[in-house]
Amino acid sequence: MKKTTFYEIHKNLKAKLVEFAGYEMPIQYSSIIQEHKAVRSSVGVFDVSHMGEIFVKGPKALDFIQYITINDASKLFPGRVQYSAMCYEDGGIVDDLLVYKISDQEFMLVVNASNIEKDFEWLKSNNKFDVIVDNQSDLYSLLAIQGPNSLNVLQKLVNEKIDLEYYYFNFQNILGNKFILSRTGYTGELGYELYFQGDSELAEKIWNAIFSAGKEYNIQPVGLGARDSLRLEMGYCLYGNDIDKTTNPIEAGLGWITKLNKPEFIGKSALISAKENLTRKLVAITSDEKIFPRHGYDISFNGEIIGKVTSGTVSPILEKAIALAYVKKEFSDIDTQLNILNRGKEVPAKVVKLPFIKK
Numbered sequence: 001m002k003k004t005t006f007y008e009i010h011k012n013l014k015a016k017l018v019e020f021a022g023y024e025m026p027i028q029y030s031s032i033i034q035e036h037k038a039v040r041s042s043v044g045v046f047d048v049s050h051m052g053e054i055f056v057k058g059p060k061a062l063d064f065i066q067y068i069t070i071n072d073a074s075k076l077f078p079g080r081v082q083y084s085a086m087c088y089e090d091g092g093i094v095d096d097l098l099v100y101k102i103s104d105q106e107f108m109l110v111v112n113a114s115n116i117e118k119d120f121e122w123l124k125s126n127n128k129f130d131v132i133v134d135n136q137s138d139l140y141s142l143l144a145i146q147g148p149n150s151l152n153v154l155q156k157l158v159n160e161k162i163d164l165e166y167y168y169f170n171f172q173n174i175l176g177n178k179f180i181l182s183r184t185g186y187t188g189e190l191g192y193e194l195y196f197q198g199d200s201e202l203a204e205k206i207w208n209a210i211f212s213a214g215k216e217y218n219i220q221p222v223g224l225g226a227r228d229s230l231r232l233e234m235g236y237c238l239y240g241n242d243i244d245k246t247t248n249p250i251e252a253g254l255g256w257i258t259k260l261n262k263p264e265f266i267g268k269s270a271l272i273s274a275k276e277n278l279t280r281k282l283v284a285i286t287s288d289e290k291i292f293p294r295h296g297y298d299i300s301f302n303g304e305i306i307g308k309v310t311s312g313t314v315s316p317i318l319e320k321a322i323a324l325a326y327v328k329k330e331f332s333d334i335d336t337q338l339n340i341l342n343r344g345k346e347v348p349a350k351v352v353k354l355p356f357i358k359k
Contacts, residue, residue, distance in 0.1 A: 004049035005141045005203035013221060021113035023050040025224055032225035036316040039187055039230055040357075043147035043214055044222035045207075052116035053140045053195065054109045054123065058131035061105050068126055068266060069099060070249060072259040076101040081167040081184055084257055085249055086122065087267030091274050092245035093252070095119050096237060098184060100169060108180075112239045126266065139197050145210065146191035146230075149217040154181075154192055156213035164192070175205060186227065188234035188359050229313050232322060235284055235354035241295055242282060242310040242324050250274045251326070252282045253354075280307065281332040284356060285323045287349035291342050293323040298341040299331075299349075306331050309340065315356060321349070322356045 001024045010017060015026035026047065028035060038044045056064060065073040071084035080101050086094040095115045100108040111119045120135045127133055145154060155162055157174050162181070164170065169182035177196060185191035196206070211219055228238070237243045237252060249258045250271060260272055287293070293312030298305050307327030315322045323340070331338060334353050339346035 002050075004047055005198070005200045006047045006049065006143075006207060008200060009204060009207055010047065010221075015221070015223060018224075020224060021050050021116075023113065025050060026221070028223040028225045029221045032223070032229060033316045035220055035222040035226035036229050038218070038220035039147045039189060039222060039226065040317060041148070042217045042219070043145065043149040043153055044220045044226070045210060045214075046144040046146065046222050046224075046227055047142075048144050048193075048227075049141040050113035051142055052109075052111040052113060052119065052135070052137040053142075054111060054116075054120060055134040055136055056107045056109065056123070056131050057105060057134065058129070059105060060129040061107055061131050064127065064129040064131045065099060065107055066263060066265060067129070068123060069097075070259065070265060070267065070271070071099070071257045072262045073099055073101075073107075074262070078103050079168055079170055081169055081182055083167070083184075085243075085254060086119070087249065087271065088245060089267055089270060091248035091250075091267045091270030093239070093243045093247055093249060094122050094245070096239055096243060096254075100180075100182070114240060140195055141198065141203055142196075143194045143206070143210070144185065144191060145194070146185055146187045146222075147189050149214070149219075150189070150191050153210060153214040153217060153219060157209055162192075175202075175209060177202060177206075186236060187230040188236075188355060188357060189230075228311075229316060232311050232313055232324070233315055233317060233355065233357040234359075235324065235356060237282075237324075238311060247282075247326075248274045251278060251280050278329055280326045280328055282310070282324055282326055283332050283351045284354045285309075285325055285338070285340070285349045286318075286352050286356065287321040287323075287340060287347055289321070289347045289349075291321045291340060291347045293321050293340050293342075293349075297323075299325050299327055300339045300341055300346055301331055305341075306338065317357055323349075327351075
């Protein structure tokens with residue numbers, strides 16, 4: 001298994017390490033609930049170095065990005081980030097990703113860890129614009145600092161005032177090294193990401209500096225377990241659970257990033273058809289009953305199976321069951337009463353509006 005530059009730190013902190021996307025990653029340090037609440041109330045730090053960074057360079061870089069992704073990258077300017085996705089010709093999702101515009105001729109694509117090689121091959125096989133597609137994933141380390149006090153912590157490490165709006169980035173000099181500092185996040189809280197190239201020695205230096213700066217805010221290391229429960233409270237999709245090659249962005253609630261009026265892109269005609277012939281939708285469901293709604297649980301209505309849970313947990317903040325599920329379109333309206341099937345027993349639940357946690 002691969003190891004990130006922070007691996008020895010995780011081991012020294014006695015984190016519970018698991019295999020994830022080919023990496024040995026921390027799933028938790030103390031407890032998932034404690035780490036989750038630390039991010040919601042103050043600040044937490046995630047090692048997300050397993051994510052992929054693929055650079056696209058060349059005079060026709062924008063044309064390529066426009067062709068390969070479903071959002072409108074022509075709206076981007078240097079320093080701007082965009083949430084997007086890549087689709088197959090049939091509208092199924094290759095991956096969801098972030099598009100960073102570095103310059104008119106250079107973009108950075110941040111892709112899901114489990115999809116790096118697949119995405120890289122997809123990009124190369126559809127490169128009809130003679131651009132350079134460069135997978136630099138193994139060169140980059142990435143920390144996410146998330147929570148209401150994340151800015152207070154990071155400001156101590158940067159001389160100039162951090163004034164980043166949501167989905168913007170810039171370059172910063174921290175501890176004598178060049179970093180990409182962005183403000184995106186996967187938790188629903190104020191949060192920032194630090195991308196950098198360097199060895200484990202630099203990684204330890206930056207980790208210690210962040211934790212020293214965050215000591216007064218009781219900063220906590222946070223594992224992948226809380227990362228999942230935090231994103232689910234906001235209703236953010238996880239590739240492999242809520243979206244994959246068998247789902248399209250329209251039914252997944254990602255119509256807002258699907259720009260069907262832009263020039264030709266891969267999957268466009270299939271997505272136009274999907275919008276006109278929508279049969280199911282990804283919805284948010286809660287239950288007041290004692291249940292842990294797991295991936296794969298069936299959803300029923302009057303004894304009929306109408307859908308399936310894609311992600312579920314017991315919310316540490318709401319202290320009740322929450323889930324995302326695909327259901328037949330006619331059962332997707334807010335307040336629709338339905339059931340989650342748990343070992344053959346129908347557990348009452350209802351469709352609610354996202355996000356589960358109102359920020």
